[in-house]
Amino acid sequence: MKVVVIGGGPAGLAAARAAAGAGADTVLVDSEPTLGGQFHRGDPQRVDPRVRHLANSTVWAVEGMRLHVRTGPADSPSRTGETLNADAVVLATGAHDRVVPFPGWDLPGVYTAGAAQALAKGQKIAIGHRVVVSGTGPFLLPVAESLKAVGAEVLRICDANTGLGWLGRPRAASPAKLAELLGYAVRLGAAWRPRTAVVAAHGEDRVNAVTVAKLNPDWTIRSQERVAVDAVCVGHGFTPRLELAVAAGCVLTDGFVQVDHTGATSVPGWYAAGEVTGIGGADLAAAEGEVAGAAAARGACPTKALAKVRSGRRFAAALADAHPIRPGWHTWLTDNTLICRCEEVTYKDLRAAVDLEASGTRTFKLTSRIGLGLCQGRTCARAAVDIATALSGDRRTFFTPADLQRRPIATPLRLAELASLPEEDL
Amino acid sequence: MDVVVVGAGVIGAACADALSAAGLRVTVLDRGPLASGTSAAGEGNILVSDKEPGPELDLALSSLSRWPALVGDTDIEWDPKGGLVVATGDPAPLAHFAAVQREAGVDARWITPAEALEREPHLTTRVTAAVHYPQDAQVQPVLAAQALLSNVRRRGGVLRPGVTVVGLDARGVHTSEGVIACDHVVNACGPWSGEVSRALGAPIAIAPRRGMVLVTAPLPPTVHHKVYDADYVGAVASGDADLQTSTVVESTAAGTILIGSSRERVGFDESIRIRVLRELARKAVALFPSLADVPVMRAYGGFRPYAPDHLPVIGADPRVPGLWHATGHEGAGIGLAAATGALLAELLTGATPHLDPTPFRVDRPGVLECA
Amino acid sequence: MRVTIDGVPSQATPGQTVAGALLAAGRTSWRTTRVKSRPRGVFCGIGVCFDCLVTVNGVADVRACQRLLVDGDDIRTEGP
Ligand SMILES: Cc1cc2nc3c(=O)[nH]c(=O)nc-3n(C[C@H](O)[C@H](O)[C@H](O)COP(=O)(O)OP(=O)(O)OC[C@H]3O[C@@H](n4cnc5c(N)ncnc54)[C@H](O)[C@@H]3O)c2cc1C
Ligand SMILES: Cc1cc2nc3c(=O)[nH]c(=O)nc-3n(C[C@H](O)[C@H](O)[C@H](O)COP(=O)(O)OP(=O)(O)OC[C@H]3O[C@@H](n4cnc5c(N)ncnc54)[C@H](O)[C@@H]3O)c2cc1C
Numbered sequence: 001m002k003v004v005v006i007g008g009g010p011a012g013l014a015a016a017r018a019a020a021g022a023g024a025d026t027v028l029v030d031s032e033p034t035l036g037g038q039f040h041r042g043d044p045q046r047v048d049p050r051v052r053h054l055a056n057s058t059v060w061a062v063e064g065m066r067l068h069v070r071t072g073p074a075d076s077p078s079r080t081g082e083t084l085n086a087d088a089v090v091l092a093t094g095a096h097d098r099v100v101p102f103p104g105w106d107l108p109g110v111y112t113a114g115a116a117q118a119l120a121k122g123q124k125i126a127i128g129h130r131v132v133v134s135g136t137g138p139f140l141l142p143v144a145e146s147l148k149a150v151g152a153e154v155l156r157i158c159d160a161n162t163g164l165g166w167l168g169r170p171r172a173a174s175p176a177k178l179a180e181l182l183g184y185a186v187r188l189g190a191a192w193r194p195r196t197a198v199v200a201a202h203g204e205d206r207v208n209a210v211t212v213a214k215l216n217p218d219w220t221i222r223s224q225e226r227v228a229v230d231a232v233c234v235g236h237g238f239t240p241r242l243e244l245a246v247a248a249g250c251v252l253t254d255g256f257v258q259v260d261h262t263g264a265t266s267v268p269g270w271y272a273a274g275e276v277t278g279i280g281g282a283d284l285a286a287a288e289g290e291v292a293g294a295a296a297a298r299g300a301c302p303t304k305a306l307a308k309v310r311s312g313r314r315f316a317a318a319l320a321d322a323h324p325i326r327p328g329w330h331t332w333l334t335d336n337t338l339i340c341r342c343e344e345v346t347y348k349d350l351r352a353a354v355d356l357e358a359s360g361t362r363t364f365k366l367t368s369r370i371g372l373g374l375c376q377g378r379t380c381a382r383a384a385v386d387i388a389t390a391l392s393g394d395r396r397t398f399f400t401p402a403d404l405q406r407r408p409i410a411t412p413l414r415l416a417e418l419a420s421l422p423e424e425d426l
Numbered sequence: 427m428d429v430v431v432v433g434a435g436v437i438g439a440a441c442a443d444a445l446s447a448a449g450l451r452v453t454v455l456d457r458g459p460l461a462s463g464t465s466a467a468g469e470g471n472i473l474v475s476d477k478e479p480g481p482e483l484d485l486a487l488s489s490l491s492r493w494p495a496l497v498g499d500t501d502i503e504w505d506p507k508g509g510l511v512v513a514t515g516d517p518a519p520l521a522h523f524a525a526v527q528r529e530a531g532v533d534a535r536w537i538t539p540a541e542a543l544e545r546e547p548h549l550t551t552r553v554t555a556a557v558h559y560p561q562d563a564q565v566q567p568v569l570a571a572q573a574l575l576s577n578v579r580r581r582g583g584v585l586r587p588g589v590t591v592v593g594l595d596a597r598g599v600h601t602s603e604g605v606i607a608c609d610h611v612v613n614a615c616g617p618w619s620g621e622v623s624r625a626l627g628a629p630i631a632i633a634p635r636r637g638m639v640l641v642t643a644p645l646p647p648t649v650h651h652k653v654y655d656a657d658y659v660g661a662v663a664s665g666d667a668d669l670q671t672s673t674v675v676e677s678t679a680a681g682t683i684l685i686g687s688s689r690e691r692v693g694f695d696e697s698i699r700i701r702v703l704r705e706l707a708r709k710a711v712a713l714f715p716s717l718a719d720v721p722v723m724r725a726y727g728g729f730r731p732y733a734p735d736h737l738p739v740i741g742a743d744p745r746v747p748g749l750w751h752a753t754g755h756e757g758a759g760i761g762l763a764a765a766t767g768a769l770l771a772e773l774l775t776g777a778t779p780h781l782d783p784t785p786f787r788v789d790r791p792g793v794l795e796c797a
Numbered sequence: 798m799r800v801t802i803d804g805v806p807s808q809a810t811p812g813q814t815v816a817g818a819l820l821a822a823g824r825t826s827w828r829t830t831r832v833k834s835r836p837r838g839v840f841c842g843i844g845v846c847f848d849c850l851v852t853v854n855g856v857a858d859v860r861a862c863q864r865l866l867v868d869g870d871d872i873r874t875e876g877p
């Protein structure tokens with residue numbers, strides 16, 4: 001029985017351990033040089049020695065149960081190839097920051113919250129001296145803390161929501177989670193500003209100031225002020241990395257891979273765990289990984305982990321409810337605000353596409369050029385579709401999450417790499 | 427007179443444009459968003475270079491001259507960039523092909539390998555012969571279809587995305603949104619025309635032929651014409667189910683390079699095949715060695731609608747009065763759309779057709795199927 | 798480790814990414830966009846946005862935030 005785990009974050013690590021523990025021949029493929037994913041960045045993790053770990057290795061395409069892997073330095077034409085034939089796959093590819101666009105968000109000095117975190121933890125670099133953190137969700141807090149740890153002054157932590165929604169569901173959070181949040185409150189409380197947001201970034205070639213607004217509950221602007229900064233970081237929750245799930249044909253629900261309690265997806269042999277199935281933090285990801293790894297290897301169900309998954313998902317649902325994205329952000333945009341950073345497509349361009357009745361993903365992309373650049377819509381597609389749906393008013397639209405995530409080539413490879421795939425790898 | 431055009435791809439759009447220009451009241455239905463089928467899943471070449479003398483070439487030449495006027499000032503990324511067909515082996519077949527094309531009115535200019543390299547500096551030096559086709563052009567197919575649909579809307583026509591056609595009887599077209607009364611119905615459902623014709627009670631033999639295209643990262647200008655291998659012509663005319671690829675390399679307005687395209691008969695199977703992508707990559711690198719290190723960022727594809735004899739089907743259905751078909755354009759529907767719309771409107775309104783419609787008639791051998 | 802960045806020799810440490818080195822050297826942008834020539838540097842930091850592209854040892858379109866420096870690397874950027 002061969003189990004291939006894709007992704008070496010908390011979910012993938014736990015899945016690989018569980019699968020190997022259940023006796024499966026287990027391979028862990030991770031695109032990073034060291035294990036640990038986003039959460040453990042800067043603190044390399046180890047995996048069960050029975051697991052074959054392929055570091056610097058990216059699954060770039062799937063054909064049924066066959067996974068195509070490139071191994072070597074990122075984007076290097078000299079990577080080597082390998083094809084893995086799996087009996088079961090655990091998809092644990094995690095997520096990346098979701099960012100709601102605003103005027104100036106493409107200026108250098110504006111980073112995602114995750115970038116600030118990754119640079120602080122992985123490279124010991126502070127993105128600036130005077131930083132505003134903005135967005136929504138509990139992730140802003142560890143980011144602010146990491147920024148302080150590498151010497152940045154965090155002027156404000158702006159959450160566009162109040163973050164209090166989940167308090168109405170006290171059973172949602174474990175005592176440990178509450179203690180963690182309380183700790184942040186004590187250490188960062190002075191900078192914390194609920195119902196505020198960075199709604200514009202200013203500067204010529206890099207950011208030198210931001211407009212911070214007080215918001216109404218729907219995120220429209222009540223009042224604003226200018227704050228001098230040399231960096232900003234923004235995060236509005238996360239977007240799962242779904243290209244492999246979509247390529248494998250997994251059904252999505254609410255934009256995440258649909259799984260049952262064991263992590264089984266709609267496609268036989270394909271399991272998923274961690275943030276691809278829902279956003280709930282590293283502990284939940286690890287518990288989900290353990291359950292899915294055991295299920296993939298047809299081992300005994302780890303009941304303790306399963307209980308953790310259940311309670312963790314309750315907490316995750318409460319957190320998600322407390323940190324919605326409200327439509328008022330559309331009012332922050334001007335005609336010339338970029339929505340697609342790669343192809344430089346503006347808000348106005350999107351309106352023109354809607355006027356041409358581009359109402360499905362393909363036509364909307366080809367009409368406006370949104371999402372046709374190198375990032376293939378990873379950064380902008382959700383925002384663009386939100387905007388298009390809003391601008392379409394009563395008109396019918398046909399956008400589906402799976403269409404947005406359809407990228408049969410999951411990461412770019414060089415033409416010669418593709419051309420030189422050996423016959424036995426096909 | 428009321429006409430319902432089923433299918434809002436480039437062919438349905440061109441038919442609706444021509445019919446509304448002729449004064450008919452037109453409703454365009456599509457089960458999905460407008461212009462989102464095959465017409466959003468291919469490339470936008472308007473070619474004469476790949477066609478041998480015959481009815482399809484006549485249709486192509488007519489279309490070529492009609493496209494610019496149809497869209498007026500609308501930007502559809504029209505680029506009369508010209509085609510360059512190169513041979514890397516025996517030059518004789520290409521020379522012969524170009525010679526007969528010239529007799530049929532194609533501007534096919536024999537150039538030396540050195541001249542080819544001057545036009546395309548990144549081309550392989552293994553070129554043994556080349557023909558330049560100044561008439562070949564390119565459009566962005568979705569913009570082109572939308573421009574035609576905008577014409578229809580401007581003339582008072584109705585566009586209804588999200589409406590699926592399920593049948594036809596004396597009352598009119600039956601759809602997911604009820605019955606629409608009309609005098610004529612045009613089946614322009616691309617590769618789905620076969621299944622739709624069955625639902626309409628008048629089956630025709632249209633099947634899908636899958637094609638994949640690779641897209642590179644945006645590059646500084648590297649490829650200037652539509653460049654392809656002389657073996658392309660053989661692939662178009664063949665009926666083999668097996669994979670066929672031949673390199674077609676061209677850049678787009680956005681700086682990306684499209685590498686197309688394969689031909690496979692695999693039904694409507696959408697799953698990706700790495701073998702197909704590899705063949706495309708191999709042939710592209712052979713033609714343009716300097717593309718070796720360029721990143722491929724996407725693979726996409728669609729299903730070309732084809733008839734058994736590889737000719738479009740344009741005309742009245744002999745079995746069901748008021749039913750018309752405009753389909754089966756295979757890998758050339760974008761290019762052939764303008765003349766197809768014109769011809770269909772001429773036939774439907776009883777005007778004199780601008781070219782001989784007989785080769786495209788519905789009741790030719792192999793096209794009609796038993797109900 | 799010794800590397801060169803836009804022709805200037807510099808020191809790098811194992812585990813340092815190309816983006817890490819550029820940021821440490823005080824650069825916040827090193828590329829411009831195709832249409833409007835707008836400056837770009839790191840945005841997502843984890844290989845998703847493709848804003849941070851550089852040329853490494855003559856090969857273009859390498860994500861600086863993903864690529865670890867190795868001894869002798871020659872890094873070229875597009876701009877300031
Ligand atoms: C940039 C960033 C920083 C974060 N930092 C923190 C933090 O400090 N604290 C915190 O509590 N939460 C953090 N989070 C949230 C974090 O995502 C989760 O808490 C946790 O890491 C999720 O675990 P996971 O295993 O689901 O995914 P991840 O940890 O994201 O792991 C997924 C792994 O899969 C790899 N991968 C993706 N696609 C492929 C592929 N095609 N082939 C091979 N490998 C692939 C990725 O490189 C990654 O190593 C961060 C999120 C992001 C985006
Ligand atoms: C990879 C590839 C590359 C290509 N390159 C070129 C090229 O360079 N140049 C060129 O000229 N051609 C090219 N083609 C061919 C060209 O794309 C097609 O010939 C053309 O798009 C066909 O247009 P159509 O309008 O007939 O079909 P479509 O665009 O598919 O339109 C048919 C429409 O019918 C709708 N429909 C289906 N069933 C129903 C129903 N029951 N009720 C209502 N609506 C329905 C569909 O939703 C669809 O929108 C290429 C094709 C492929 C696949």
Ligand code: FES
Pocket residue numbers: 838839840841842843844845846847848849850860861862863
């Ligand atoms: S910063 Fe986004 S890919 Fe490097």
